[in-house]
Amino acid sequence: MRLFTTPASPWVRRCVVAIMELGLESKVEFVPTRWPHTWATKTVAFDPAFLDATPVGRIPALVTDEGLRLTDSGAICDYLNAELGGYKLMPASGAARWRMQSVIAIANGLVEAQISRRAELLRDAREGSGDFIEKMRQREQRCFMALEPAVAGFGTGVDLAQIAAATACGYADFRYPAEDWRGASPGLAHWFAQFSERPSMRATKPVETPQ
């Protein structure tokens, strides 16, 4: 199967960490993509293979060996876990599954706000909305505070909820290094420091998107 990637995207990182934790690296061809900073406001020139993989034009996008196209990190992680991973990263049903889904939903809201803020900051200064940037920043703060008590429910093994939370923390450090999410969420910070030592996390530390 083929996975379209960039090294900066937290959505991509979620998928790649899941692939590594499931031991599926040898089954995946990683296809890097390039993004000029105008991606924030304009349709950029897409490689035909990428557009064939996803009409949405966002990464990650997965094309399976059977030709199935999955164009969202949630669907991709679900597919990898269920079809190839024996539900190692999330059970198929039951209380643990829904506890993980509740964490993933908060991490999704957090990452969406982080990236929306990033897109707004990439706009021409005359176009950007300070109000919108502040709205996203406050959403991020609320989500970090909500992840703090969730840490107590994290199990000892890796799972999709922890991967979602960790990649959101990692993206905050990458894009907004001057902002102190750790002050309001010390338990999350402590957990993240340990989780970041996993080989899958060390191998996927974000670096700038190739333009």
Ligand SMILES: N[C@@H](CCC(=O)N[C@@H](CS)C(=O)NCC(=O)O)C(=O)O
């Ligand atoms: N809900 C999607 C979000 C994917 C997404 O927003 N990817 C960003 C990169 S981090 C992207 O491709 N942005 C380009 C654009 O919006 O044009 C997922 O979970 O995969």
